[in-house]
Every structure is written in C-alpha cells, then in structure tokens.
Amino acid sequence: MLRVGGVPLHVLSEGAGPVCVLTGGLGLAWYDWDAVAALLAPHRTVVRFDRPGLGLSAPAPEPPTVAAEADRIAQLLDVLGHFGPATVVGHSLGGFHAEAFARRYPDRCAGLVLVDTSVEEDPRPLLPRAVRTAWAGGLAGVLSAAGVPRALGPAARRLVTRAATVAGHPPHPWERAGYRTSRVLRACALEHATYGYQAAELAALRPGHPLPAVPVTVLAAYDGSETARELRWLERQRALAAELGGRFAVAAPAGHLVMADAPETVARAVLTRG
Numbered sequence: 001m002l003r004v005g006g007v008p009l010h011v012l013s014e015g016a017g018p019v020c021v022l023t024g025g026l027g028l029a030w031y032d033w034d035a036v037a038a039l040l041a042p043h044r045t046v047v048r049f050d051r052p053g054l055g056l057s058a059p060a061p062e063p064p065t066v067a068a069e070a071d072r073i074a075q076l077l078d079v080l081g082h083f084g085p086a087t088v089v090g091h092s093l094g095g096f097h098a099e100a101f102a103r104r105y106p107d108r109c110a111g112l113v114l115v116d117t118s119v120e121e122d123p124r125p126l127l128p129r130a131v132r133t134a135w136a137g138g139l140a141g142v143l144s145a146a147g148v149p150r151a152l153g154p155a156a157r158r159l160v161t162r163a164a165t166v167a168g169h170p171p172h173p174w175e176r177a178g179y180r181t182s183r184v185l186r187a188c189a190l191e192h193a194t195y196g197y198q199a200a201e202l203a204a205l206r207p208g209h210p211l212p213a214v215p216v217t218v219l220a221a222y223d224g225s226e227t228a229r230e231l232r233w234l235e236r237q238r239a240l241a242a243e244l245g246g247r248f249a250v251a252a253p254a255g256h257l258v259m260a261d262a263p264e265t266v267a268r269a270v271l272t273r274g
Helices: 030-040 066-080 093-104 129-145 148-163 175-179 182-193 195-205 228-244 263-273
Strands: 002-004 007-009 011-015 019-023 045-049 086-091 109-115 216-221 247-251
Touching: 002 066, 011 030, 011 066, 019 030, 019 066, 019 093, 030 045, 030 263, 045 066, 066 093, 066 195, 086 093, 086 263, 093 109, 093 195, 109 263, 129 148, 129 182, 148 175, 148 182, 175 182, 182 195, 216 228, 216 263, 228 247, 247 263
Parallel strands: 019 045, 019 086, 086 109, 109 216, 216 247
Antiparallel strands: 002 007, 011 045
16 A cells, blocks of 8 residues: 555556556456456566555545546656656556556656547536536445445446456456445446546647657457447547557457456557557
8 A cells, every 4th residue: 555646545566677557447456457467577567556446545535537647647656666657558447547647747658558448539528527526426425325335336346347358257356345345336436427527638638748759559359249339449449549649459359358358468569569
C-alpha cells in the first residue's frame, strides 16, 4: 500500500528492466493482469495498481477525471522512484487514462498500448457532472445499505467476466473479497457515471496536447463472429489507431477482457513496440 496523491493505493511491482504500467478497465482489479504480468516480468519492470476504491485501494475524495487519473500514474511512478519514460498499457476505460498520461507527460512516455480501448468519436454528456456523480453515489449508498454488494457483488463480477471472455476463467481468490464491498460498488458506479465526461475531457485534451513521438499500438479484441456490431467495433479501433498515428492489431479469439483471453498478444504488443 502506497500513498499516491493523498490516497492509499494497492500497488504491485514485479520484474526488472524498462518500466511498464498496466491500468485496467472500468471496475477491474490488479489481478486481471496476472497472465500478462507473468509474461512481461522477465523483460520489464511491471507496475500494476488499483485505482481508488477498486481492488484493495482506498476510495478517493473526488469522482474520477481523465486528468486526475493521468496525474495519478505520474505520481505513482514518482513514489516508486521511476522518473524516466515508461510504457503505459491501458485497457478499456484505462485507455483514456493511458492516452491522457502520454499527452500530459510526453517526456515520461516511452510507448502506448491501448487494449480494446474505449472509443467515443463525439462525446457529449447530457447532464451536469455533479448531477450524475451525486445520483451514482446515492444509488451505491442505497444498494450498499440493502446488502446488495455482499449478496450479489461476486456473482455480478463472474457474469461480467463470462460475458467479456471467450474462454473459461476460474474466479480469482481475491475476487470475492473485493466485489462484496460497498467501496468497490461505489467506485464502479462513479467510473460508470463519469465515463462520458472522461471521454469528453480526452477529446478536449487532444488538440492542444499532441502525442509524443513514441510507438503506439491499438489492440482490438475479436471473438471471431461476423456480426455487424463486432465488425463495426474493429473499424472504430482501426480508425483510432490511424488518428493516433499508431499500429492497429487484432487479438483473436478474444473477448473484451483481452488480457485474460489472449495475454500473449498483449505482452507481444508491449515487448515489440514499447
């Protein structure tokens, strides 16, 4: 546990060599990267952490923003004594944070790998952020008081995992401990409530903060189906890679939790580009 930006965060650092930071999608925990970290640790210093309220980390006093999460990555590296450039790997919502880090701290980014990253071409949140976050926090409080996280949290996590993967993956030993808490429920609710605002923040950041001249890979998940939705998702990921001046690659067969279904593909993207 390390205090980063005033918040106690659960951090795991393994291996040796150039630094690589892994940041997961909405509501995920450090152990979702286990298979990828095992492949990277012989070649990289692999840093994983739980965002505030998730995994084993304490909650933050304020709802998440793209700027705050990018700053958190920089502050985490400072606390660990890693002041040189690092490769940042962001999955889903974490892709927003990874890209924002590269744009806000260009001298500290050695490479960028976006794993089935969130894509929003024209984000326009409809309600004031304060309204959405207050509603999300209030709902989380009501559900917690009713005992919903303790009763249904781990089961809900398992349903999400099954829906977001193409292979069977056993529950992690720490899964029950985290997802049965009101702390994790509230963090998930706030990340969901602020998703559109974080997308809009990143869109506003792009024009004035160019990416550094580092390798960029956009790695899209493909489950092998020919549905219009799946093919459209691949095209959106390809378009993002072109917008960022990066390389487009596909992980297949894989669901949204690419790090579970295709850890070798994620590790290869880091080792060959970052």
